[in-house]
Amino acid sequence: MRYVSTRGGMPPRAFLEILLEGLAPDGGLAVPQSCPRFDRQALDRLRGLDYRALAFEVISPFVDDIPHGELRGMIDRTYTAAAFGSGDITPLSSLEAVEPGLRLLELSNGPTLAFKDVAMQWLGHLFEYALARRGETLNILGATSGDTGSAAEYAMRGKHGIRVFMLSPHGGMSPFQTAQMFSLTDPNIHNIAIRGVFDDCQDIVKAVGTDLAFKARWRIGTVNSINWARLLAQVVYYFKGYFAATRGNDEPVSFAVPSGNFGNIYAGHVARRMGLPIRRLMLATNENDVLDEFFRTGRYRPRGSAETRRTSSPSMDISKASNFERYVFDIAGADGARVAALWREVEAGRAFDLAGSPEFARVPDTGFVSGASSHADRLRTIREVHAATGRIVDTHTADGIKVARERREPGETVICLETAQPAKFEDTIVEALGLRPPRPQGFESIEQAPRRFEVMDADASAVKRYIETHAS
Numbered sequence: 001m002r003y004v005s006t007r008g009g010m011p012p013r014a015f016l017e018i019l020l021e022g023l024a025p026d027g028g029l030a031v032p033q034s035c036p037r038f039d040r041q042a043l044d045r046l047r048g049l050d051y052r053a054l055a056f057e058v059i060s061p062f063v064d065d066i067p068h069g070e071l072r073g074m075i076d077r078t079y080t081a082a083a084f085g086s087g088d089i090t091p092l093s094s095l096e097a098v099e100p101g102l103r104l105l106e107l108s109n110g111p112t113l114a115f116k117d118v119a120m121q122w123l124g125h126l127f128e129y130a131l132a133r134r135g136e137t138l139n140i141l142g143a144t145s146g147d148t149g150s151a152a153e154y155a156m157r158g159k160h161g162i163r164v165f166m167l168s169p170h171g172g173m174s175p176f177q178t179a180q181m182f183s184l185t186d187p188n189i190h191n192i193a194i195r196g197v198f199d200d201c202q203d204i205v206k207a208v209g210t211d212l213a214f215k216a217r218w219r220i221g222t223v224n225s226i227n228w229a230r231l232l233a234q235v236v237y238y239f240k241g242y243f244a245a246t247r248g249n250d251e252p253v254s255f256a257v258p259s260g261n262f263g264n265i266y267a268g269h270v271a272r273r274m275g276l277p278i279r280r281l282m283l284a285t286n287e288n289d290v291l292d293e294f295f296r297t298g299r300y301r302p303r304g305s306a307e308t309r310r311t312s313s314p315s316m317d318i319s320k321a322s323n324f325e326r327y328v329f330d331i332a333g334a335d336g337a338r339v340a341a342l343w344r345e346v347e348a349g350r351a352f353d354l355a356g357s358p359e360f361a362r363v364p365d366t367g368f369v370s371g372a373s374s375h376a377d378r379l380r381t382i383r384e385v386h387a388a389t390g391r392i393v394d395t396h397t398a399d400g401i402k403v404a405r406e407r408r409e410p411g412e413t414v415i416c417l418e419t420a421q422p423a424k425f426e427d428t429i430v431e432a433l434g435l436r437p438p439r440p441q442g443f444e445s446i447e448q449a450p451r452r453f454e455v456m457d458a459d460a461s462a463v464k465r466y467i468e469t470h471a472s
């Protein structure tokens with residue numbers, strides 16, 4: 001398996017060669033040159049496998065430069081009952097009491113209570129392996145407003161050859177998220193609270209990343225959502241959810257996916273291309289509806305950060321969906337020149353419109369439909385699910401359930417992806433239900449744990465100096 005760039009300007013590369021890179025050298029994203037496909041017989045064989053064996057079968061066709069025994073070992077060390085609460089890793093529950101045909105795939109039972117753990121935990125093992133093999137070290141620099149930073153830190157803590165420098169807006173995360181990150185005391189984890197907002201943190205990461213000499217000298221890397229290995233790990237739970245919800249491999253099933261950077265739902269698109277009988281992929285946005293607008297109209301209009309609204313499903317408050325370029329590459333028939341031309345518009349701050357184009361005409365074949373939800377929708381969904389089932393869902397998951405119910409056709413089975421636990425977004429749950437969601441074991445008094453973090457001004461050179469003195 002070799003990987004090329006969505007913009008057509010990268011010679012084919014192997015998996016480990018793209019693993020630690022951010023963007024491809026031409027500014028595009030790495031995509032596999034072909035998509036492995038499971039036929040009916042292969043699906044029948046996969047159906048009986050446990051999570052780890054299934055993960056190996058789904059991931060290994062994309063990775064041919066790691067010996068299979070080593071790959072299997074890394075997967076086995078990642079997907080343990082100790083890390084994910086049960087050997088099922090991503091258990092399926094029923095939402096039939098809310099509406100017949102609805103299911104919930106629990107993706108948030110990992111160490112930081114959000115679905116990002118499923119991919120990030122495996123990235124920790126993978127990075128450690130790749131660095132040891134090359135005799136290299138890596139300093140990961142990132143910016144976070146919550147979920148990504150803690151998932152990355154919990155995945156990389158204690159890993160050999162890896163240091164993490166995570167910038168977050170000082171006082172800008174929820175109290176739970178702050179406690180979760182800052183209570184990590186592993187010596188290879190550095191929390192830096194920036195006096196500023198999330199965009200200031202992001203700007204510093206960009207400024208450091210464009211200082212190529214610094215970046216090379218200190219081996220700066222990232223773990224952002226465009227990382228191909230992260231997407232690959234997410235493909236697995238679509239298979240797991242499908243097998244759990246069906247009795248045979250001719251039953252079509254749909255998925256509803258709360259979306260921001262388009263990583264999670266793109267993994268569903270890959271699963272569908274691999275032959276999993278997915279009927280439809282229902283994309284849900286919150287008030288930041290740039291993706292819903294595209295699927296309704298064909299127009300992709302990324303917003304500036306000033307136009308991005310702060311909502312009660314904050315992990316979906318994005319206005320430029322970084323993985324969306326991979327999907328457009330697919331509907332453009334793998335035409336890198338076409339994608340490059342479209343993203344020249346995006347990078348100049350403009351929109352592009354595919355209405356009436358051959359590309360947009362292919363969207364129905366990919367099974368995508370979309371919807372958006374508001375704060376009021378979110379509160380109502382949380383209340384209705386709680387009243388019908390006694391279960392509390394988080395705000396992002398509620399956005400997905402709302403769209404699933406809106407788009408579901410009679411007889412259609414829809415698996416809603418649970419992307420976080422409600423304990424992470426207490427305030428909105430209290431607003432909806434008048435009660436505090438119970439905390440999972442081990443998180444009861446996380447606010448009281450000792451904290452380790454630095455407070456710094458929004459100044460890239462100060463951050464660079466800090467990295468120079470603490471880098472691996």
Ligand SMILES: *Cc1c(COP(=O)(O)O)cnc(C)c1O
Nearest residue numbers: 259260261262263264315419420
């Ligand atoms: C990151 C995140 C999302 C959005 O997922 P994408 O892969 O960026 O589309 C949704 N919900 C939660 C809780 C998240 O942390």
